[in-house]
Amino acid sequence: MMESIQQQFEQIFGAEWGGMLFSLATNMTFIFAIVVPLLLGVAYLTFAERKIIAYMQIRVGPNRVTFFGIPWLRGWGQPIADAVKAIMKEIIIPTGANKFLFILAPVLTIMPALAAWAVVPFSPEVVLADINAGLLYILAMTSMGIYGVIIAGWASNSKYAFLGAMRSAAQVVSYELAMGFALVCVLMMSQSLNLGDIVNGQQGGSMLNWYLIPLFPMFLVYLISGVAETNRAPFDVAEGESEIVAGFHVDYSGMAFTVFFLAEYSNMILMATLTAIMFLGGWLPPLDIAPLNMIPGFLWLLFKVAFVLFFFLWFRATFPRYRYDQIMRLGWKIFIPITLVWIVVIGAIMQLPDSIRDMPPLNIWF
């Protein structure tokens, strides 16, 4: 099927250009197959957030909008209704704003949030770009997301927006370091930067083989840094509504604001997916026995991602907001030393003679 289409392309456009255009067309199809479910996931993540936090606070949450009047779907139409509302609203550009950068900022925020998904493996075979330096690529892409925030803060020509952008930039740059060092531990264990190889390195029959156990401190550092990196509560000083209204996107309205919102939530899903891939065994079942390994790997990954995302929502419902100097202290004085020590510990274990490393429990992981 695919080959016959490729031959068609090559007949029309010539051998070289036909092949290029064919791979372009297939890649575009794959990209749509990733981005459309992702955006739907974002929409329903907002719904899940409102419902879960509502039940944690003994409320009901959104329970009105439904599809075709079906009673048991009450509330499930809410994200669709919200999207329609956002599209209909006017985008107001403040008089003193820099128009070009004001419009560019949300684009620069959503671009890396979606581009990072190119190397994420969904099951052993399903990945858009199976590149060697996948982990580095994701780090590079997520580190570019900060530009949208800074530019939005500056282009709005507003003190609140600028303050929010500065807070956010300083916070993201700080936590990126701790996050990078935590990932160094993962790649020392797996000896590969390829995300598929990292999951395969956790194979071995049970969840004891997952990097969660030997790298447990790194798992905590990564999870908390992920919350800080996405500017979520309790690290949401960048948009602290009691101090600076809404931070960097205070002057945005309508679809421009929604794009920031989409980027934040797709970054959350990305962080959860990376945590699942690097520490919770990706698509591997917790026990390699009959009923569990019959479930397709994709569903296991989905389940683990949902599990980590629940933590994100749980944190928001539970913790009060950190003060700014406390955030900086946690990042620089606690997380970075922990990660540096753990890199040395993992390196030391890897240098032990084989006779010691073959003893249980070390032989499970090294």
Add this chain to the structure above:
Amino acid sequence: MIFQDVIFYIFATILVVSALGVITARNPVYSALLLVLAFVTCAGLWLLLEAEFLAITLVLVYVGAVMVLFLFVVMMLDINLDRLREGFWKWFPFGSLIALVIVAEIAMVVMGKDFGLEQMPAPEPQAADYSNTKALGRLIYTEYVYAFELAAVLLLVAMVAAIALTLRQREDKKSPNPSKQVRVKKEDRLRMVAMPSEKKK
């Protein structure tokens, strides 16, 4: 490969135009952003050369960290553009002299007889499973380990010096110290006093 040539020329055009924009843009924020664009397109060119590790590191280090801080500083500064351009024509002859020297140096390297497609033909494309990162790591930590460690020490010294130069301890600052706050015990602040209960007269 015509397709790669097309991509190369697109990237090269964007790179040259954005690099020119860096020095001609009136607004320093635009200059910094154009420099970011130059770095990203440069990374794209490096990807065409199959140097994927260096390309991604360029984006990660320069775009993701260095330029963020640059942009930060540029946005915080209140630059008066007219005063910045005051001495332009006065210093123009000197600046163009330096530019000429740099161009001559580059020309001597690039147009020399040891440089060119005859001396150094394009290397064979590597197989798909070839790991650029691994090859680079092997070289850095074996053949060039002294140079690498020296560079690392140099960076560390620069970092320590920068911190030492800018660190000031103010005695009268009132900002709270979180580690002190966390370590506070009940005994430090609360004193229980035994006293007889008073009676109403």
